[in-house]
Amino acid sequence: MSAVVSEKKLKVVGTSPDRPEGVPKVTGQAQYGADWTLPGMLWGKILRSPHAHARIRKIDTSKALKLPGVKAVVTGADFPEQKFEYVGAARVALNFWHITRNVMAKEKALFEGHPVAAVAAASPLIAAEALKLIEVDYEVLPHVIDVEEAMKDNAPLLFEDMIPRGYTPEATKPSNISKRVDFKIGDVDAAFAQADEVIEAHFKTAPVHQGYLETHACLVRTDADGQAECWSSSQGHFAVRNLTAKITGTKVADLRCHAAEIGGGFGGKTVVYVEPVALMLSKKSGHPVKIQMNREEVFKATGPTSGASMTIKIGVMRDGKIVAAEGIFKYQAGAFPGSPVMNGCMCSFAPYDIANVRTTGYDVVCNRPKTVAYRAPGSPISAFAAESALDMAAKKIGMDPIDFRLKNIAKPGTPTVFGTKLAFNGFAETLQALKAHPAYANPPKGKNQGRGVAAGYWFNGGGESSATVSVNEDGTAVVCTGSPDIGGSRATTAQMAAETLGIEYERVRPIIADTNSVGFTQTTGGSRVTFATGMTVINACNKVIEEMCKRAAKIWKIEPENVVWEDGSARPAGKRAGEFPPLSFREIASKRTATGGPITAAASINAEGQAPGFTAQFADVEVDPETGLVKILRYVAAQDVGRAIHPKYCEGQIHGGVVQGIGWALNEEYIYDKNGRMENAGFLDYRMPVASDLPMIEAVIVEVPNPNHPYGVKGVAEANIVPPMAAIANAVQNATGKRINELPLSPPRVLAALDS
Amino acid sequence: MAKQHVMTTINDNAVEFLCDMHQTMLDVLRDELHMMGTKEGCGTGDCGACTINVNGRMACSCLMLGAEAQGKTITTVEGIAQSDKLHTLQRKFIEHAALQCGICTPGMLVAAKTLLDKNKNPTEEEVRYWLAGNLCRCTGYNAIVTAVLDAAKEMRGA
Numbered sequence: 002m003s004a005v006v007s008e009k010k011l012k013v014v015g016t017s018p019d020r021p022e023g024v025p026k027v028t029g030q031a032q033y034g035a036d037w038t039l040p041g042m043l044w045g046k047i048l049r050s051p052h053a054h055a056r057i058r059k060i061d062t063s064k065a066l067k068l069p070g071v072k073a074v075v076t077g078a079d080f081p082e083q084k085f086e087y088v089g090a091a092r093v094a095l096n097f098w099h100i101t102r103n104v105m106a107k108e109k110a111l112f113e114g115h116p117v118a119a120v121a122a123a124s125p126l127i128a129a130e131a132l133k134l135i136e137v138d139y140e141v142l143p144h145v146i147d148v149e150e151a152m153k154d155n156a157p158l159l160f161e162d163m164i165p166r167g168y169t170p171e172a173t174k175p176s177n178i179s180k181r182v183d184f185k186i187g188d189v190d191a192a193f194a195q196a197d198e199v200i201e202a203h204f205k206t207a208p209v210h211q212g213y214l215e216t217h218a219c220l221v222r223t224d225a226d227g228q229a230e231c232w233s234s235s236q237g238h239f240a241v242r243n244l245t246a247k248i249t250g251t252k253v254a255d256l257r258c259h260a261a262e263i264g265g266g267f268g269g270k271t272v273v274y275v276e277p278v279a280l281m282l283s284k285k286s287g288h289p290v291k292i293q294m295n296r297e298e299v300f301k302a303t304g305p306t307s308g309a310s311m312t313i314k315i316g317v318m319r320d321g322k323i324v325a326a327e328g329i330f331k332y333q334a335g336a337f338p339g340s341p342v343m344n345g346c347m348c349s350f351a352p353y354d355i356a357n358v359r360t361t362g363y364d365v366v367c368n369r370p371k372t373v374a375y376r377a378p379g380s381p382i383s384a385f386a387a388e389s390a391l392d393m394a395a396k397k398i399g400m401d402p403i404d405f406r407l408k409n410i411a412k413p414g415t416p417t418v419f420g421t422k423l424a425f426n427g428f429a430e431t432l433q434a435l436k437a438h439p440a441y442a443n444p445p446k447g448k449n450q451g452r453g454v455a456a457g458y459w460f461n462g463g464g465e466s467s468a469t470v471s472v473n474e475d476g477t478a479v480v481c482t483g484s485p486d487i488g489g490s491r492a493t494t495a496q497m498a499a500e501t502l503g504i505e506y507e508r509v510r511p512i513i514a515d516t517n518s519v520g521f522t523q524t525t526g527g528s529r530v531t532f533a534t535g536m537t538v539i540n541a542c543n544k545v546i547e548e549m550c551k552r553a554a555k556i557w558k559i560e561p562e563n564v565v566w567e568d569g570s571a572r573p574a575g576k577r578a579g580e581f582p583p584l585s586f587r588e589i590a591s592k593r594t595a596t597g598g599p600i601t602a603a604a605s606i607n608a609e610g611q612a613p614g615f616t617a618q619f620a621d622v623e624v625d626p627e628t629g630l631v632k633i634l635r636y637v638a639a640q641d642v643g644r645a646i647h648p649k650y651c652e653g654q655i656h657g658g659v660v661q662g663i664g665w666a667l668n669e670e671y672i673y674d675k676n677g678r679m680e681n682a683g684f685l686d687y688r689m690p691v692a693s694d695l696p697m698i699e700a701v702i703v704e705v706p707n708p709n710h711p712y713g714v715k716g717v718a719e720a721n722i723v724p725p726m727a728a729i730a731n732a733v734q735n736a737t738g739k740r741i742n743e744l745p746l747s748p749p750r751v752l753a754a755l756d757s
Numbered sequence: 758m759a760k761q762h763v764m765t766t767i768n769d770n771a772v773e774f775l776c777d778m779h780q781t782m783l784d785v786l787r788d789e790l791h792m793m794g795t796k797e798g799c800g801t802g803d804c805g806a807c808t809i810n811v812n813g814r815m816a817c818s819c820l821m822l823g824a825e826a827q828g829k830t831i832t833t834v835e836g837i838a839q840s841d842k843l844h845t846l847q848r849k850f851i852e853h854a855a856l857q858c859g860i861c862t863p864g865m866l867v868a869a870k871t872l873l874d875k876n877k878n879p880t881e882e883e884v885r886y887w888l889a890g891n892l893c894r895c896t897g898y899n900a901i902v903t904a905v906l907d908a909a910k911e912m913r914g915a
């Protein structure tokens with residue numbers, strides 16, 4: 002089956018036009034979360050727990066309320082109680098009993114930085130003063146930070162009544178293990194027994210923060226009749242609306258959320274922190290309230306993704322065939338259940354055809370901020386372990402790492418450990434593209450230099466999206482979607498609309514509508530927007546075309562079935578072919594009043610048929626034996642995107658994902674003191690890559706179109722972050738002969754390995 | 758405490774404002790003058806999102822007090838374009854997709870312009886080191902470095 006529009010016919014798709022919101026962004030006019038103000042606005046600030054784990058005995062806010070300029074104070078008691086239940090699909094289940102407590106603690110503070118109270122005041126200074134006047138009586142409790150420690154029988158419990166889910170027979174004793182998940186195909190033990198070689202190794206990764214440059218910020222106003230309006234920086238203003246409505250007890254229709262320009266999210270802005278607090282403060286004070294986190298708050302109380310402890314075992318035959326694989330993945334969830342460990346279990350071996358696989362995951366709570374999605378959530382962590390172990394296996398049998406992977410590649414029809422069969426091509430093409438890169442034939446030969454290869458898999462996403470397309474009398478069109486633009490989706494949706502309608506890109510104006518102005522749309526995440534929102538935009542454009550054809554029929558006084566749309570014009574066809582000259586989009590648009598009134602169409606979709614993203618990458622590094630510093634000499638990343646709607650933005654996604662992966666591999670980590678307090682909550686000590694750390698990242702776009710999307714889109718934003726950690730660890734091994742199985746590969750750790 | 762009266766020049770305009778002694782230049786720009794183009798990424802001098810040009814030098818406005826603006830000549834991102842004409846750097850940033858989310862862009866542009874004011878023909882390495890104080894989490898810097906080099910080339914008339 003191939004409904005995909007052939008490449009030869011495309012005019013706008015596959016080009017790289019300027020982004021529609023480019024000028025406001027380069028002139029400082031674009032309005033991000035913190036850039037909104039209203040008359041009479043108050044400043045909200047949040048009081049946070051200084052303790053990693055403490056029972057809250059009492060909160061006395063009376064002194065703060067007496068401070069002149071303070072208009073409202075809220076604590077956990079102000080937020081309605083929520084039912085304890087997990088709702089939604091297992092991979093992304095929500096539990097509002099937890100969510101509301103993450104926004105504002107009730108019985109216990111579970112991590113340093115956990116919100117315990119908030120104030121709204123006439124100035125930021127007064128708000129800060131007021132926080133100091135709030136008296137919280139804490140009973141400090143023993144805490145636990147490390148995942149292995151948290152799993153021990155005698156570990157301090159975050160929730161005294163949490164019985165682990167996913168055990169047979171059912172578990173009976175409370176534990177920090179929230180859930181165990183396992184997947185299995187084949188007879189793993191028998192296959193290991195037959196393997197020529199068995200590799201087994203243990204790996205650790207550190208939690209890393211999404212690191213968006215824009216801190217969380219929002220402005221909320223409320224009316225006395227219960228209506229409210231919110232401007233905030235998020236990846237999904239519909240999610241902000243639904244979560245905030247539930248947490249604050251507001252009717253969904255009464256909360257109108259606007260998507261501010263977003264200053265980076267990478268998964269971290271798919272949840273709410275400040276919006277429900279600002280809403281409660283606004284309700285209590287009767288004023289609009291703005292809350293803007295500072296960077297320290299972002300580090301201590303938002304993000305990160307899990308750190309993990311993992312064991313991988315791989316059984317391989319001498320000819321290179323992998324016969325068995327096993328992964329045990331223990332992921333930190335942070336203070337509340339919900340790490341991406343299930344994704345880790347599913348993605349780790351997904352690119353490979355292995356008949357016998359077992360993966361087991363543990364979701365473990367500990368006294369750290371609750372983890373949130375980070376680009377391909379869960380997959381990079383397990384891939385670090387799996388792809389490092391694959392490298393060990395390839396070395397052991399003396400095979401080139403790309404050939405080794407090609408030999409074991411999953412193809413359409415290959416069963417996965419999670420039950421379904423792989424349905425799409427793309428991985429072989431991606432590996433071959435990497436191998437064909439001119440530099441692959443010339444690995445670095447200098448002293449202390451080496452190369453590492455790794456691959457990655459990500460599901461990509463579909464789901465619910467809505468759009469409306471309105472045609473204007475001058476032949477322009479406005480495309481409204483509900484998808485916040487975090488990676489260039491305004492441009493790509495405008496391109497797909499222009500392509501479908503047959504008009505120039507410049508005549509399409511893409512807009513992100515607020516929650517009361519367009520149909521429900523899921524969060525921008527999972528690399529779903531160009532696929533799913535793109536499809537709904539295309540559907541709406543096709544409805545517009547249908548209407549345009551009807552209008553042309555009316556003008557020509559012929560039957561609508563004898564009108565076709567070609568190249569942006571209506572043409573008489575069938576028995577009427579050639580009777581009239583074509584009518585262009587613009588001409589029909591200008592005659593709308595006389596032909597039946599406004600031309601507009603809405604479409605909504607729950608998109609299915611998304612195809613996974615594959616990537617294969619290599620890193621060339623040089624290790625300084627004196628300092629342990631790993632320098633990236635060259636980095637090449639090939640990725641199957643389906644079809645690149647906007648090739649430059651596809652490259653940009655690959656560059657960005659790879660560099661985040663480089664930071665994850667080399668520097669980024671949370672450092673805690675013995676009291677469970679984060680010691681590096683700032684960009685100076687939590688070191689993200691800067692321009693001078695890096696070479697130009699070389700992106701190779703592979704296009705194996707997705708047959709389920711009119712233009713072949715798969716998705717591009719996430720798979721790219723999956724391989725860098727393993728690629729770099731493999732390269733360091735190659736350069737130094739030392740394999741380091743714990744991230745980050747920071748200078749002290751590398752130096753210690755060199756000295757060992 | 759009495760407020761400080763400050764007279765300064767911002768983007769070629771004479772500007773007067775009152776500020777608290779503790780207020781940073783970043784706070785003054787955003788909260789008093791409503792110039793929201795300059796961004797806060799950290800407030801501690803570690804990210805460069807708040808970069809402005811003060812008397813020809815790059816400065817983190819989050820580390821400068823509003824009162825220090827007295828008598829200075831300041832350029833912010835809002836002052837880079839000439840009326841409705843974008844600066845070459847701004848055009849090249851859009852053209853090369855040197856911005857994704859764009860939150861680092863105001864600081865990047867001010868930093869890059871300060872570099873090109875001094876050095877018309879920087880090497881890639883010079884650009885990378887000059888911009889090392891400006892974090893970007895989206896682009897991996899490829900497109901930013903390319904845009905700056907290309908802008909320099911066009912401005913040299915090469």
Ligand code: FES
Nearest residue numbers: 799800802805819
């Ligand atoms: S906000 Fe000034 S350097 Fe980050």
Ligand code: FES
Nearest residue numbers: 857861893894895
């Ligand atoms: S474009 Fe987002 S931080 Fe640079």
